[in-house]
Amino acid sequence: MDAKLSTLIYTLILFPLIGAMVIFLMPKNRSELFQPLAIFLSIIPFSVCLYLFSNLNSKSSYQQFDSINWISSYGIKISFGFSGMSHLLLSLTSVLILLSFLSVTDKHSRSKGFIGSILVLHFAVNGVFLSGDLLSLFIFFEAILIPMYFLMGIWGGENRRYATIKFIIYTVFGSIFIFIGTVYAGVISYSQTGTLALDYLTLTNLSFTQEQSKALFLLFTFGFLVKVPLFPLHTWLPDAHVEAPTAGSILLAGVLLKVGAYGILRVSIPFFTEGFLAYREVIAFLSVVGIIYGAIVAIAQIDIKKLIAYSSISHMGFVMLGISASTLLSLEGAIIQMVNHGITSGALFMLVGFIYERRHTRRISDFGGLKITMPKYAAIFLFTSFASIGLPGLNGFVGEFMILMGGFNTYKLLTAIAAFGVVLAAIYMLWAYQRMFTGEIQYEQNQNLHDLDTRELFSVIPLLVLMLLIGIYPSFIESYVLNDAKFITDIVELFTGGLD
Amino acid sequence: MNTVSQIIGLNWIVIGPTLALVATALVLLFCTITITTSDAVKKLVTISGIIFTLFTVFLKFGLFLTEGASSYFSEKILLDEFSLFGNVLLGFILLFNFYPIWNSSFELKDKTTEAIILTLMSTAGFMLMVDSENFMMLFIGLEIGSISLYALAGINKGSLLSNEASLKYFLLGSLASCVLVYGISLMYVSLSVTGVYETTIAISFIGSENVPLTTLIGILLLIIGLLFKVAAAPFQSWAPDVYQGSPTGYVGYMAATAKVASFVVLARLCIVSLGFVMDKFELFFSAIVILSILIGSLFATVQTDMKRLIAYSGVVQSGFILSGMTSGINGTSASLFYLAAYILQLIGIFLIFSTISGELTSDFSMNNLSGLFIENKFLSICFSIFMLGLAGLPLTSGFVSKFILITNLWSYEKYILVFALMLSTVAGFYFYLKPIWIAAIDKPENTMAKISLQLNEKISIGTLAAVTILLGVFPNVLINISRWVIENYL
Numbered sequence: 001m002d003a004k005l006s007t008l009i010y011t012l013i014l015f016p017l018i019g020a021m022v023i024f025l026m027p028k029n030r031s032e033l034f035q036p037l038a039i040f041l042s043i044i045p046f047s048v049c050l051y052l053f054s055n056l057n058s059k060s061s062y063q064q065f066d067s068i069n070w071i072s073s074y075g076i077k078i079s080f081g082f083s084g085m086s087h088l089l090l091s092l093t094s095v096l097i098l099l100s101f102l103s104v105t106d107k108h109s110r111s112k113g114f115i116g117s118i119l120v121l122h123f124a125v126n127g128v129f130l131s132g133d134l135l136s137l138f139i140f141f142e143a144i145l146i147p148m149y150f151l152m153g154i155w156g157g158e159n160r161r162y163a164t165i166k167f168i169i170y171t172v173f174g175s176i177f178i179f180i181g182t183v184y185a186g187v188i189s190y191s192q193t194g195t196l197a198l199d200y201l202t203l204t205n206l207s208f209t210q211e212q213s214k215a216l217f218l219l220f221t222f223g224f225l226v227k228v229p230l231f232p233l234h235t236w237l238p239d240a241h242v243e244a245p246t247a248g249s250i251l252l253a254g255v256l257l258k259v260g261a262y263g264i265l266r267v268s269i270p271f272f273t274e275g276f277l278a279y280r281e282v283i284a285f286l287s288v289v290g291i292i293y294g295a296i297v298a299i300a301q302i303d304i305k306k307l308i309a310y311s312s313i314s315h316m317g318f319v320m321l322g323i324s325a326s327t328l329l330s331l332e333g334a335i336i337q338m339v340n341h342g343i344t345s346g347a348l349f350m351l352v353g354f355i356y357e358r359r360h361t362r363r364i365s366d367f368g369g370l371k372i373t374m375p376k377y378a379a380i381f382l383f384t385s386f387a388s389i390g391l392p393g394l395n396g397f398v399g400e401f402m403i404l405m406g407g408f409n410t411y412k413l414l415t416a417i418a419a420f421g422v423v424l425a426a427i428y429m430l431w432a433y434q435r436m437f438t439g440e441i442q443y444e445q446n447q448n449l450h451d452l453d454t455r456e457l458f459s460v461i462p463l464l465v466l467m468l469l470i471g472i473y474p475s476f477i478e479s480y481v482l483n484d485a486k487f488i489t490d491i492v493e494l495f496t497g498g499l500d
Numbered sequence: 501m502n503t504v505s506q507i508i509g510l511n512w513i514v515i516g517p518t519l520a521l522v523a524t525a526l527v528l529l530f531c532t533i534t535i536t537t538s539d540a541v542k543k544l545v546t547i548s549g550i551i552f553t554l555f556t557v558f559l560k561f562g563l564f565l566t567e568g569a570s571s572y573f574s575e576k577i578l579l580d581e582f583s584l585f586g587n588v589l590l591g592f593i594l595l596f597n598f599y600p601i602w603n604s605s606f607e608l609k610d611k612t613t614e615a616i617i618l619t620l621m622s623t624a625g626f627m628l629m630v631d632s633e634n635f636m637m638l639f640i641g642l643e644i645g646s647i648s649l650y651a652l653a654g655i656n657k658g659s660l661l662s663n664e665a666s667l668k669y670f671l672l673g674s675l676a677s678c679v680l681v682y683g684i685s686l687m688y689v690s691l692s693v694t695g696v697y698e699t700t701i702a703i704s705f706i707g708s709e710n711v712p713l714t715t716l717i718g719i720l721l722l723i724i725g726l727l728f729k730v731a732a733a734p735f736q737s738w739a740p741d742v743y744q745g746s747p748t749g750y751v752g753y754m755a756a757t758a759k760v761a762s763f764v765v766l767a768r769l770c771i772v773s774l775g776f777v778m779d780k781f782e783l784f785f786s787a788i789v790i791l792s793i794l795i796g797s798l799f800a801t802v803q804t805d806m807k808r809l810i811a812y813s814g815v816v817q818s819g820f821i822l823s824g825m826t827s828g829i830n831g832t833s834a835s836l837f838y839l840a841a842y843i844l845q846l847i848g849i850f851l852i853f854s855t856i857s858g859e860l861t862s863d864f865s866m867n868n869l870s871g872l873f874i875e876n877k878f879l880s881i882c883f884s885i886f887m888l889g890l891a892g893l894p895l896t897s898g899f900v901s902k903f904i905l906i907t908n909l910w911s912y913e914k915y916i917l918v919f920a921l922m923l924s925t926v927a928g929f930y931f932y933l934k935p936i937w938i939a940a941i942d943k944p945e946n947t948m949a950k951i952s953l954q955l956n957e958k959i960s961i962g963t964l965a966a967v968t969i970l971l972g973v974f975p976n977v978l979i980n981i982s983r984w985v986i987e988n989y990l
Binding site: 072168184 | 925979
């Protein structure tokens with residue numbers, strides 16, 4: 001890769017960190033400047049991502065572009081790499097961070113810690129998507145916890161203590177397995193190469209026995225699945241979503257859940273394929289359980305934020321089903337669905353945040369007839385709900401359709417059951433819409449709600465445009481994931497003897 | 501022509517740091533009891549003494565470069581990589597703890613400089629201990645160091661807790677010293693040697709399978725004496741009480757020096773002297789490691805006093821360090837890195853405690869931290885960094901040290917230890933994050949008393965926090981140093 005590209009990619013990692021330092025060094029009495037500065041700071045990674053859309057490398061499968069000696073006496077290197085999938089997820093992150101800065105209200109935007117934490121989060125997430133070795137992947141993966149701890153702990157809701165500690169303990173418990181896996185892979189690498197090199201290029205050339213491959217797959221995948229989250233490891237998610245501040249929820253659903261699936265696609269499957277082939281049915285089964293369970297529980301929710309949280313479990317179940325089916329179509333669909341879910345659930349959480357600032361309640365039954373007082377809000381919510389359900393013409397349809405089509409080749413029964421998830425999605429989203437927006441206004445607090453203002457419209461409309469764009473012209477986004485999906489299917493076919 | 505001094509290896513540079521410290525302490529004592537010198541002069545004397553000590557460590561390093569590892573003073577004093585590593589660490593511990601100890605001396609009733617004199621003497625003793633080639637010298641060094649620490653623990657005569665801490669530390673510490681001496685004497689009885697290298701030669705001469713039981717018991721007792729000093733379970737019972745009772749300004753120093761000296765000696769013992777018989781102690785060491793990790797983690801989760809929590813966390817960390825040290829040469833290098841990284845965090849935490857509650861107070865409840873973020877953001881951020889470092893979060897030195905250590909253990913196929921260390925890491929996230937929650941996140945019930953942070957305190961705490969982060973991002977330098985220490989024994 002050329003020098004210009006690697007400079008741009010380093011900008012993506014380092015710029016948010018520098019931005020966070022700038023924010024922390026700002027004088028306290030100029031708090032009105034924090035939000036504009038943060039928006040300015042996050043425009044730069046965003047434009048880098050936009051620029052990269054024109055670069056051919058962003059359509060390729062994984063390429064390492066730099067490697068730094070980290071601990072020389074053990075031969076440990078920190079490497080950075082890049083592929084089409086990373087590029088899409090980086091773009092998604094930068095869009096969501098930019099828009100969440102735009103959408104935060106005065107209460108949060110005037111706090112150094114809040115803005116700074118989000119920038120540190122941006123740094124860590126970009127690090128995960130660009131890391132080129134197991135160790136730096138783990139480091140950035142864990143570094144995500146620090147800003148999330150403070151975002152949820154300080155600016156969270158009433159029950160934040162419980163939710164934050166649950167979130168941290170779950171994630172740490174999962175990442176301990178990733179850590180053990182990293183150590184194990186390091187020891188194997190040491191016995192074969194004489195160094196503790198753990199970069200993806202070295203890992204490709206290592207030969208694992210079947211037992212090693214199985215053990216490593218389980219260790220890594222378990223850690224990542226906690227983050228996805230796959231049923232039954234999901235219980236931290238609803239609590240975390242409900243207690244996190246709006247921007248935290250947007251990033252949690254939009255970005256952090258993708259980190260786990262990304263790790264499985266980047267590490268677990270390509271390097272430990274034999275393990276994957278041994279356990280893929282289990283994952284597929286659990287994802288289908290998650291799809292149905294998440295949807296059914298979502299129907300029963302009385303808190304709109306919790307409803308969206310459970311819908312996330314259902315949608316991420318589709319992603320995991322697509323990954324475990326591992327046909328070309330289903331893998332492409334899974335990656336696209338990751339992006340789609342980021343966009344839709346980000347938009348939904350943002351919309352819930354808007355209504356929460358006005359009414360300070362999230363109970364569905366506290367609303368009703370909002371369509372009369374807030375027509376723009378109602379229209380946008382309906383549009384986003386349709387995208388979430390998977391209405392043809394919007395983004396949700398593309399990903400889920402590809403996953404179901406591709407998955408049917410591998411798991412006929414499971415995919416058929418999973419298809420009911422789409423129907424259930426229509427039930428919980430539309431029923432919630434009906435209860436919140438249609439009918440007469442029952443509570444007088446809802447009489448005088450003002451509709452979305454310009455700032456709010458500006459922060460949510462870009463996401464609606466994206467939903468429409470991906471829905472109408474999916475081959476644009478598909479061209480960026482094609483090589484990644486091909487890479488994985490090639491490896492899987494190599495091990496199964498090309499039967500699939 | 502060889503003079504006598506050359507034959508017995510009389511080289512003052514080798515014990516230069518010890519001599520410099522003792523001289524400084526004596527001058528200071530003289531200033532205090534005979535002439536009424538102003539505090540500024542005393543301070544100048546002490547600071548220049550400490551700087552001169554660091555300079556002599558530097559001279560020793562120069563001597564090492566020309567001479568290599570060698571014995572002096574009729575093979576009583578050793579100049580090798582371990583002693584240099586220990587000297588440098590002990591010197592820095594003294595440097596960073598100078599201000600809290602100095603300041604607290606003037607809060608005492610009779611406003612004497614005895615605390616600082618005791619501190620200098622104990623560092624001198626521990627430096628002698630890490631320099632010792634002979635077990636007798638080791639004992640002398642250990643006693644000079646420890647007795648000063650017993651007195652330091654009880655320096656706040658008005659405080660009941662401080663007296664209790666001192667008495668407990670003294671009684672249990674002397675018991676441990678007795679055990680240590682008994683071990684040395686048993687080794688002498690059976691092997692007729694008292695030296696680090698002599699032991700190796702004697703054991704290899706009689707063959708490791710023919711080593712008499714008396715020797716093994718002697719070695720075991722010697723090791724137990726050292727394990728007491730590092731508060732490894734089941735010899736940890738003194739640590740929480742002593743940490744809690746001793747004046748806060750001194751605890752960081754007390755904990756750090758004893759740990760550094762004992763661990764450096766233990767590392768040398770494991771690599772140099774016991775190389776041939778280490779496998780006989782494998783079960784014993786594994787049991788100690790697992791007990792330390794288990795007891796430390798379990799008790800740390802229920803503590804409400806911060807100093808007790810750090811004491812139990814110290815038990816866990818001792819288990820970690822010990823696990824590497826007893827698993828071969830590469831593991832020892834990882835442990836030395838771990839030791840250095842841990843000590844810096846430990847000192848930093850106690851510096852923060854003493855700025856919050858004052859140097860002389862004993863109790864430091866977790867609730868004392870409440871409102872720290874509002875009162876002083878700098879301290880609260882540094883505190884979080886230290887705690888996260890202890891927990892082993894990536895981007896801090898704690899993570900790198902745990903990673904290197906566990907990789908080494910795995911490559912020695914010590915899976916049970918790896919499992920135990922992993923479990924305690926998860927538990928660690930619970931008890932290390934709890935104080936951060938109280939300090940930085942919880943809304944405080946009542947506002948905290950004003951913290952007056954002097955410039956020197958700010959600099960030392962900031963430096964330690966920065967080093968914790970820097971070692972997590974660029975660990976190469978310290979890892980190379982810790983590799984260098986063991987390189988000749990590979």
